[in-house]
Amino acid sequence: MGEPSREKAVVCVVSVGFHHFRGPEVEHVYPEEFKLPKEWNLLPFYALPDGSHQSDHEFAYFTLPAQENGHMTSFFGISCVRQLPITALKNAPPPDVTRSYIQKAVVVVLRAPLYGILKEKLGIACGTYFEQADFSQLDILNDFYMNIKNLNASDTSNYYLGLPLARFVQRWESKVITMLKLILLKKKILVYGKGADAVGTLQFCLVSLIPGLMQHFEDAASPEIEICQTKLAKSTSLKTSDRNSLLAYMGLPLILFGKGSFFAPYAPLQQLPMLQSPLTSSWLAGTTNQLLIQKQSKLADAIINLETCSVEILSNGNLCSAASPTWADKRWISELLSIVHKPEMDAESVNYVGNDDWLRAQFETYILGFLSTVRFYEFMEGSTPLQRSMYHYLPSDDCFDDYGRPFLDAWKQTTCYQLWNAVTDHDIFDVIEPKHPCQTSRVYNVGTRLARFAHTLSTTFAANIKQTTSPFLYRRVSTQEDDNGEGQGSNETSSGPEGPSTSSSN
Structure with a gap:
C-alpha cells in the first residue's frame, strides 16, 4: 500500500x-x-x-x-x-x-x-x-x-457503537468474568456459534471491557505484528483528574495481542494452520464451523459456545481455578445485573446508570482494581515487616481472595504481565486503592476496621512519617474523603526515582 x-x-x-x-x-x-x-x-x-x-x-x-x-x-x-x-x-x-x-x-x-x-x-x-x-x-x-x-x-x-454490552452481561452473567480472566491470561479461546454476526459481536463486547484495547488494535491481525509493544513507554507524570493520564500511569492499555498472539473474530478453516502454529501462543478466534469444535481439545484452551451459553475450560485444572469467578466476582456481577436495564427497555432509557457506557466504566474500575491489587500483592509478598511498618495505613488484603490468588499468580506468568511490569511503577496501589468493586458494598472485616481505627489515632505520627523519603510510603491521592472527614484532592503526580510525588490542591 x-x-x-x-x-x-x-x-x-x-x-x-x-x-x-x-x-x-x-x-x-x-x-x-x-x-x-x-x-x-x-x-x-x-x-x-x-x-x-x-x-x-x-x-x-x-x-x-x-x-x-x-x-x-x-x-x-x-x-x-x-x-x-x-x-x-x-x-x-x-x-x-x-x-x-x-x-x-x-x-x-x-x-x-x-x-x-x-x-x-x-x-x-x-x-x-x-x-x-x-x-x-x-x-x-x-x-x-x-x-x-x-x-x-x-x-x-x-468504536463501541452497536455493541450490546448490557445484553451480553445479562445473558452470560458471571461467565463474563471467566471470559475476561481467560483473555487476560492470554489463552487460546475459541468462540463458536451458528451465526458469524453473533460470534463476532460477543468477542467485541468482551474486548471492549478492557480499557483502551480497541483503540490500540494495530497488532490484532497477526502474531507477527508488534507495533504496540515497540511503542511501550513508562508514564512519567500523572494527572488524576485526567482519565487518559490515569490509565497510562496504570499501564493501560494492556498488550494482549501482537507478538505470538492475534485476534480473529471470524476464522475460516483456511486459517487453521495459524491457529495450530507452534509460534502462536494465544488467540481469541470465532468460528461457525463444527469441524473446529471437533478439534477443540487439541486446538484451544477454552471454548465459548453461544448455542449452549457455556464456557468450557479444556486445559489443566490450574487454569480452571485461575479463571473461575470468585465469590466477590459473582456478587459484583449480581449487583450489576440488578441495575442493568432489561433489553426491551434499552431503546427508551435515557439514564446513564445501567446503560452500556456505565457498564464499561464498572469494568474499568474492576481492571484498575485488579492491576493495583497485583502490585499490592507483590509488595506484601516481597516486603519486610519493617518496610510495612513505614506505612501509616495499609489497605485490606481482602482483594487477594476477591480477585483470586490463583488468578493473580497465573497472570504474573504471562507475557502481558511482563510487558506491563516493565512500564508500571511498583507503588501504583498508592494511586488506585487495591480493592475489588464488590468490596465497597460490603462490611469490612475486623482487621480492616482496626487498621482504620489505628489510622485515626495516629494522625499526628502519620503526618511526620509522610515527610520521609521512603518509596514505601502509602500516599493516598483519592479525591474521596478519608474516614476522619478530611478530603484530599490531587491534581498531578510526577514520577521520580523514589516513586511519584504528588502536588495537591484543596
Missing part, C-alpha cells in the same frame, strides 16, 4: 461472490485503482462465512494484516452476505451457475474497528445491490464507497 493517513477509516469496498466450482472469489473493488495486498488472499473466505447460506442475510467481522507506511499493521473487515434465487434474476444466469441461488457479499475494509457506525449503512447498500436483481449494475457499490470514504477513524467514541 501507499502512505495514506490512518485517520481515514475506509480503505476499500469489495464485492465477493461464491462460484459454484472455484468457491469464494473477489469480483469488484472500489476504488477501482486499489490493489488488494497479497496478505489478503483469505478475504473471500472471511467474507462468506460457513453456514451463512442458512439465513437471508448475515454479517461477519474479521481482521487482515498488510503493509502500510513501511510496516505491518492491522485492518478490519465487515461483510454483509445475502443470497438470491436464480429465478428472481432479471437476466438469465451465467451457464456455470449450477445451484438454485446466488450468494454474494459486500465488504468494507477499515483501518479501525468502526463496525457499529457502518453496519446499518452496509446492510442497506447490500440490500439495494440485491434488490436490483441484476449484478452487472455496479453503480450502487461505487456510490456506497464514495459515501463512506471520508469516515474519520480518530473519533474513538464510535
Whole structure:
C-alpha cells in the first residue's frame, strides 16, 4: 500500500461472490485503482462465512494484516452476505451457475474497528445491490464507497457503537468474568456459534471491557505484528483528574495481542494452520464451523459456545481455578445485573446508570482494581515487616481472595504481565486503592476496621512519617474523603526515582 493517513477509516469496498466450482472469489473493488495486498488472499473466505447460506442475510467481522507506511499493521473487515434465487434474476444466469441461488457479499475494509457506525449503512447498500436483481449494475457499490470514504477513524467514541454490552452481561452473567480472566491470561479461546454476526459481536463486547484495547488494535491481525509493544513507554507524570493520564500511569492499555498472539473474530478453516502454529501462543478466534469444535481439545484452551451459553475450560485444572469467578466476582456481577436495564427497555432509557457506557466504566474500575491489587500483592509478598511498618495505613488484603490468588499468580506468568511490569511503577496501589468493586458494598472485616481505627489515632505520627523519603510510603491521592472527614484532592503526580510525588490542591 501507499502512505495514506490512518485517520481515514475506509480503505476499500469489495464485492465477493461464491462460484459454484472455484468457491469464494473477489469480483469488484472500489476504488477501482486499489490493489488488494497479497496478505489478503483469505478475504473471500472471511467474507462468506460457513453456514451463512442458512439465513437471508448475515454479517461477519474479521481482521487482515498488510503493509502500510513501511510496516505491518492491522485492518478490519465487515461483510454483509445475502443470497438470491436464480429465478428472481432479471437476466438469465451465467451457464456455470449450477445451484438454485446466488450468494454474494459486500465488504468494507477499515483501518479501525468502526463496525457499529457502518453496519446499518452496509446492510442497506447490500440490500439495494440485491434488490436490483441484476449484478452487472455496479453503480450502487461505487456510490456506497464514495459515501463512506471520508469516515474519520480518530473519533474513538464510535468504536463501541452497536455493541450490546448490557445484553451480553445479562445473558452470560458471571461467565463474563471467566471470559475476561481467560483473555487476560492470554489463552487460546475459541468462540463458536451458528451465526458469524453473533460470534463476532460477543468477542467485541468482551474486548471492549478492557480499557483502551480497541483503540490500540494495530497488532490484532497477526502474531507477527508488534507495533504496540515497540511503542511501550513508562508514564512519567500523572494527572488524576485526567482519565487518559490515569490509565497510562496504570499501564493501560494492556498488550494482549501482537507478538505470538492475534485476534480473529471470524476464522475460516483456511486459517487453521495459524491457529495450530507452534509460534502462536494465544488467540481469541470465532468460528461457525463444527469441524473446529471437533478439534477443540487439541486446538484451544477454552471454548465459548453461544448455542449452549457455556464456557468450557479444556486445559489443566490450574487454569480452571485461575479463571473461575470468585465469590466477590459473582456478587459484583449480581449487583450489576440488578441495575442493568432489561433489553426491551434499552431503546427508551435515557439514564446513564445501567446503560452500556456505565457498564464499561464498572469494568474499568474492576481492571484498575485488579492491576493495583497485583502490585499490592507483590509488595506484601516481597516486603519486610519493617518496610510495612513505614506505612501509616495499609489497605485490606481482602482483594487477594476477591480477585483470586490463583488468578493473580497465573497472570504474573504471562507475557502481558511482563510487558506491563516493565512500564508500571511498583507503588501504583498508592494511586488506585487495591480493592475489588464488590468490596465497597460490603462490611469490612475486623482487621480492616482496626487498621482504620489505628489510622485515626495516629494522625499526628502519620503526618511526620509522610515527610520521609521512603518509596514505601502509602500516599493516598483519592479525591474521596478519608474516614476522619478530611478530603484530599490531587491534581498531578510526577514520577521520580523514589516513586511519584504528588502536588495537591484543596
